[in-house]
Amino acid sequence: MAPRKASDSASAEPPRRSGRLAANPAPPPAEEKPKAAKATKKRSAEAVDGNKEGESSAAKKVKADDKAEKTEGAEAEEASAPALARIEIGDSLPSLTLKNEKGEDIQISELAAEKGVILFLVPKADTPGCTNQACGFRDIYPDFTSSNYNVYCLSADSPAAQTKWQTKKELPYPLISDPKRTLITALGAGEGGKTKRSHFIFDKGGKLVQKKLPVTPADSPKLALEYVKSHVIA
Template identity: 40%
Template sequence: MSHKLSVGDVAPDFSLQNSADETITLSDFRGKKTIVYFYPKASTPGCTKQACDFRDNLSSLTAEGYSVIGISPDAQQAIQKFEDKESLNFPLLSDADHTVAKAYGAWGEKKNYGKTYVGLIRSTIVLDEEGKVTLAQYNVRATGHVAKLRRDLGIDS
């Protein structure tokens, strides 16, 4: 499967489309601390909780110098609908062929209800201004994730 990133690794650059069919690259965020999170499917209960949690905490994350990017295998149309319905205020990108998820170690074997399959692993990778990994979290829980992330980053609530 894919190799998980570790602290100190340089994050692989990427170019993905957002819902407005614009190309967004990781290098667009150089010079900023960036939180890249991978979520399995737009508009599902867990992914909605997680995205709304990032939305609701974005101003405090931005105040600490962080940008947020969400990536999923969803089509651009599904992402647009999700952004509109939940009033999301950060970019969501489509990784339909899983290339970026694989490069970040967020695509691999999963277990759910006793069944093993390959899919997107809910993951969060935090990068410094130069694009180096400062925190890599895999198999994160959707509920309460941003609060835990804030604690791990030393950001007071």
């Protein structure tokens, strides 16, 4: 029998691992570090949104504060207007300077120096109800003048707004601007920053003889004319 070759013996047996290497365990796999990039981006986005919300809230607060200041300023301006005593039946037109629709100064106490005076008050120029009332006085204006009475429209509108309205509706009488509602309030027609629709009739010399407060737009001219016809001034 022929002897086996050394090469055959080596290929038959697997190579032995060193005892020292086998005793040492394999190193654990490296731990993966958490990725923080996405979280950072998310936090950044939240921070931006938070800043935007904060800026929006701050802007709203500033606007609200500005609006409150303007309202308080308007109220303070109205409150600072020179107060007049309440004008009742038998009282005279007060000494007060206001402007007409042309921006000219007029002295209220002198309006009835030569003729009787009808003051009709409107809440706001060029609005439906006020236009109805104003055109009612316009349409029978000759009846007032022939009875020796002058007609004036009184409102808190600016002279510019009154002129525009006067031209648009061809109003033949003057308009008086009382932006602080000084005379309007003295007549008892100013309350809460608004003007009550009404009219007041003063005899020659300036004494108050009739007042209608409140009154409808259609009735105001008619009732005023009824009084004037029964109290014609010579």
